[in-house]
Amino acid sequence: MADTNKSDGTSACGIETARQTDPPAIKMTGITKSFGGVLALKNVDLEVQQGQIHALLGGNGAGKSTLLKILRGIHSPDQGSIEVNGRPMLVHSSEASRRAGIAMIFQEMSLIPSLTAAQNIFLNREPKDTFGLIKDRFCQEEAGRLFEEFNVDIDPTKLISQLSTGQCQLIEIIKALSQRSDILILDEPTSALSDAEVDLLFDMLHRLKEAGVAIVYVSHRMDEILRIADHATILRDGRLVLSAPIGNMSVESIVGHVVGKAGSNLSVPKIVDETMLGNTLLELVDASGRHTPHNVSLSVRRGEVVGIAGLLGSGRSSLARMLYGVNPIRSGDIRIKGRSVKLSSPEQALKCGIALIPEDRLRQGLVVQHSVARNICLSVLDKVSYWTWVSSKKVAKLVDEQIAFLHVKTDSPNTKAKQLSGGNQQKVVLAKGLATLPEILILDEPTAGIDIGSKTEVIGVVRQMAAQNKAVILISSETAELIAGSDRILLMADGRIKRELSHKDLFPEQLNDASSFQEAQRRLQVAIQEVNANV
Amino acid sequence: MSNVTLSKSQNSVSPLAFVRESWRQAVIYLGFAVLFIIFSITLRDQGFLDINNLLNIVRQTAIIAIMAVAMTFVLAAGEIDLSVGSLAGLSSVVTAMVLRDYGLVAGIFAGLCIGSLAGVVNGFLTTKIGIPSFLVTLAAMGICTGTSMWISHTASIPILNQTYAFLFGGGDIGPFPILLFWMAIIGVTGHVALKHNTFGRRVLATGGNETAAQYSGINTKVIKARVMLMSSMAAGLAGMLYAGRLQSGRFQFGEGDEMSVIAAAVLGGTGLAGGHGTVVGSIIGAIMIGMINNGLTLHGLEYSQQLVARGAIIVLAVALSKKN
Numbered sequence: 001m002a003d004t005n006k007s008d009g010t011s012a013c014g015i016e017t018a019r020q021t022d023p024p025a026i027k028m029t030g031i032t033k034s035f036g037g038v039l040a041l042k043n044v045d046l047e048v049q050q051g052q053i054h055a056l057l058g059g060n061g062a063g064k065s066t067l068l069k070i071l072r073g074i075h076s077p078d079q080g081s082i083e084v085n086g087r088p089m090l091v092h093s094s095e096a097s098r099r100a101g102i103a104m105i106f107q108e109m110s111l112i113p114s115l116t117a118a119q120n121i122f123l124n125r126e127p128k129d130t131f132g133l134i135k136d137r138f139c140q141e142e143a144g145r146l147f148e149e150f151n152v153d154i155d156p157t158k159l160i161s162q163l164s165t166g167q168c169q170l171i172e173i174i175k176a177l178s179q180r181s182d183i184l185i186l187d188e189p190t191s192a193l194s195d196a197e198v199d200l201l202f203d204m205l206h207r208l209k210e211a212g213v214a215i216v217y218v219s220h221r222m223d224e225i226l227r228i229a230d231h232a233t234i235l236r237d238g239r240l241v242l243s244a245p246i247g248n249m250s251v252e253s254i255v256g257h258v259v260g261k262a263g264s265n266l267s268v269p270k271i272v273d274e275t276m277l278g279n280t281l282l283e284l285v286d287a288s289g290r291h292t293p294h295n296v297s298l299s300v301r302r303g304e305v306v307g308i309a310g311l312l313g314s315g316r317s318s319l320a321r322m323l324y325g326v327n328p329i330r331s332g333d334i335r336i337k338g339r340s341v342k343l344s345s346p347e348q349a350l351k352c353g354i355a356l357i358p359e360d361r362l363r364q365g366l367v368v369q370h371s372v373a374r375n376i377c378l379s380v381l382d383k384v385s386y387w388t389w390v391s392s393k394k395v396a397k398l399v400d401e402q403i404a405f406l407h408v409k410t411d412s413p414n415t416k417a418k419q420l421s422g423g424n425q426q427k428v429v430l431a432k433g434l435a436t437l438p439e440i441l442i443l444d445e446p447t448a449g450i451d452i453g454s455k456t457e458v459i460g461v462v463r464q465m466a467a468q469n470k471a472v473i474l475i476s477s478e479t480a481e482l483i484a485g486s487d488r489i490l491l492m493a494d495g496r497i498k499r500e501l502s503h504k505d506l507f508p509e510q511l512n513d514a515s516s517f518q519e520a521q522r523r524l525q526v527a528i529q530e531v532n533a534n535v
Numbered sequence: 536m537s538n539v540t541l542s543k544s545q546n547s548v549s550p551l552a553f554v555r556e557s558w559r560q561a562v563i564y565l566g567f568a569v570l571f572i573i574f575s576i577t578l579r580d581q582g583f584l585d586i587n588n589l590l591n592i593v594r595q596t597a598i599i600a601i602m603a604v605a606m607t608f609v610l611a612a613g614e615i616d617l618s619v620g621s622l623a624g625l626s627s628v629v630t631a632m633v634l635r636d637y638g639l640v641a642g643i644f645a646g647l648c649i650g651s652l653a654g655v656v657n658g659f660l661t662t663k664i665g666i667p668s669f670l671v672t673l674a675a676m677g678i679c680t681g682t683s684m685w686i687s688h689t690a691s692i693p694i695l696n697q698t699y700a701f702l703f704g705g706g707d708i709g710p711f712p713i714l715l716f717w718m719a720i721i722g723v724t725g726h727v728a729l730k731h732n733t734f735g736r737r738v739l740a741t742g743g744n745e746t747a748a749q750y751s752g753i754n755t756k757v758i759k760a761r762v763m764l765m766s767s768m769a770a771g772l773a774g775m776l777y778a779g780r781l782q783s784g785r786f787q788f789g790e791g792d793e794m795s796v797i798a799a800a801v802l803g804g805t806g807l808a809g810g811h812g813t814v815v816g817s818i819i820g821a822i823m824i825g826m827i828n829n830g831l832t833l834h835g836l837e838y839s840q841q842l843v844a845r846g847a848i849i850v851l852a853v854a855l856s857k858k859n
Contacts (some may be wrong), residue, residue, distance in 0.1 A: 367743035381733040
């Protein structure tokens with residue numbers, strides 16, 4: 001097993017602390033936090049030294065983002081204490097955490113596109129002259145000096161909208177630093193960056209490290225972690241698994257800790273005999289989108305669930321949107337039942353029997369201020385009405401069926417969608433998709449941010465759809481549900497399908513117990529890292 | 536839909552949440568009732584409750600109410616139409632001119648055409664070219680007023696055709712002004728379309744969350760173009776009704792109506808953000824504004840004072856409906 005070769009994490013930590021004379025930049029001790037009775041973090045410690053790049057690792061739902069939100073002052077811990085540079089933080093608010101010098105670089109850019117780089121850096125704290133006018137020239141010079149200092153080649157007078165994503169990310173970091181932040185949190189900073197930009201970013205992080213800035217680095221890309229981080233803290237199910245220097249870790253050992261030994265309540269599907277599958281229903285031939293994906297060929301047969309694994313930015317969701325007619329196809333062909341189809345809108349995709357459960361249920365899935373019933377029948381309004389008169393009887397029948405089938409917990413069908421829990425909202429989105437009676441069902445991260453019970457149910461529905469002879473594509477970041485849900489798994493990176501894993505690859509010994517399931521998860525994780533490393 | 540009762544969860548909707556939800560809807564009706572009672576008491580000697588006075592209120596507000604019905608759809612879809620007032624003026628002028636030169640049928644046809652034409656252009660510019668409807672209709676507002684001043688040489692064009700004047704606003708059926716029937720027809724149609732029709736559902740979904748509506752297979756551009764068309768057609772009809780009621784076409788008819796129309800819809804509980812709205816509320820809102828005008832006039836307030844009082848009452852009503 002991977003975790004046998006690891007020394008005790010706490011003693012390694014102690015050695016490092018002894019070397020430092022300064023107090024640690026961040027010292028979180030015994031952090032416990034629960035949301036509505038669900039334990040998100042239990043007794044977690046995080047200690048980050050000045051001048052350290054500290055990787056925070058863990059699967060989805062491990063508690064990373066909760067921990068960071070507590071550090072950022074967005075949530076306050078139920079128990080535990082936080083010290084920043086030796087000073088205890090007593091008040092938990094964004095403002096207090098900002099004043100303590102903690103800055104988080106968001107995945108979504110917080111820069112204003114219509115202003116220049118210099119204007120963005122000095123936003124809301126512009127230096128003014130004696131007449132109260134903004135000293136624009138001074139800002140530009142100052143920004144230019146900062147860029148030079150960090151060896152970044154950006155013209156401070158350029159508009160943000162004219163710069164690349166990578167450049168914007170660097171500007172965000174410089175902006176944070178210019179506000180005297182000495183603790184930086186980066187959450188998946190490289191998901192949208194090119195290789196050259198990643199090099200530039202890492203170069204900069206190295207300099208900051210030299211200058212004594214403490215950096216918390218969250219990423220799912222293990223090759224990056226090994227390349228840049230000094231120390232890793234690994235969380236699983238809200239608990240601290242390991243905190244140790246990264247020096248002698250390998251991708252395999254880290255993945256071993258991230259996946260862990262804990263049994264999952266997801267079970268392995270029966271290995272479907274190839275001969276049991278029906279005809280090919282959906283086929284993609286050398287299809288490329290405008291940006292991603294590139295030259296994707298795949299086919300899905302009736303009764304088959306094809307899983308798609310890949311990291312953020314691998315082109316998984318673009319592929320789903322292309323199949324659903326949201327993103328245009330640039331070249332190649334989409335075929336349904338062997339016939340080439342043109343999908344230029346979700347409307348057409350639905351007509352062709354394709355339904356998508358989108359990744360962002362609040363933005364793409366639901367009209368949150370409308371009732372559960374309205375949301376469920378939104379895609380099938382014509383089916384629940386006489387000519388155009390919406391029949392409340394037909395609506396009630398459809399909605400009741402779906403609510404009962406998916407076990408949606410709602411006070412009544414008239415409850416507003418925003419009043420439901422995340423898991424139940426996701427079920428409403430699922431119900432809306434299923435109500436269209438799709439032949440091809442695409443699910444993009446169907447279990448993101450929902451409770452474990454709903455997760456199991458969603459995966460159950462996926463298997464049920466396959467049993468009803470539908471073709472299913474399951475996109476997920478979670479290895480457990482990919483393995484439990486899919487018949488075979490395609491690995492995507494950089495907009496391309498890099499590899500295919502069958503059941504045989506994941507379960508070479510044909511054993512279906514918990515340890516082989518965990519071993520399969522580990523294999524899948526390692527494979528994902530491998531296809532990413534040699535992009 | 537409302538007749539389904541499911542007990543999926545042990546705890547039912549908390550009464551507080553229910554009150555909070557219905558308060559927003561109810562406050563307009565409450566406000567209407569309170570104002571009506573206040574005016575009935577304070578103005579009983581001035582004849583506020585006279586059937587003639589009440590029908591007068593209907594005459595004065597029916598046209599606003601008709602435009603407010605269509606505006607409800609526009610706002611519910613997350614758009615806005617500022618051109619309705621000036622388009623009504625243009626429609627009155629065009630109808631009067633064509634009626635004078637080519638007769639009754641051509642006049643009615645022309646009035647309907649001008650509204651539809653403006654609607655198609657507004658919808659095209661908003662959805663195909665992607666200019667925000669605020670800007671499109673702001674420009675259309677100037678163009679409509681300018682056109683009607685230009686073609687009429689700012690003069691009033693009389694309508695001598697009595698059939699037209701009777702049908703479009705001037706006449707009474709029994710004791711009831713024909714405008715009441717127009718308002719009822721448009722109101723019922725609008726109510727059914729928004730509340731019970733697939734189109735209404737799609738409008739509300741488009742305004743509530745356009746991306747989610749698109750992902751649900753709704754062609755949101757078509758929906759938006761249609762509501763812009765509806766609003767302009769209602770404005771065209773409003774202009775024809777002005778022409779019939781006042782037996783002339785004049786560019787000033789409908790001047791500033793866009794504000795009363797939007798105020799009526801907002802008073803009725805339709806938000807500017809899109810996603811919800813009720814036709815009944817908008818009609819009540821329109822009548823409420825008319826009632827306030829009427830009551831304040833009977834109280835002997837000058838027009839200037841009326842404007843101030845009306846503004847204050849509208850702000851108060853909307854502020855109350857926000858508070859939860």
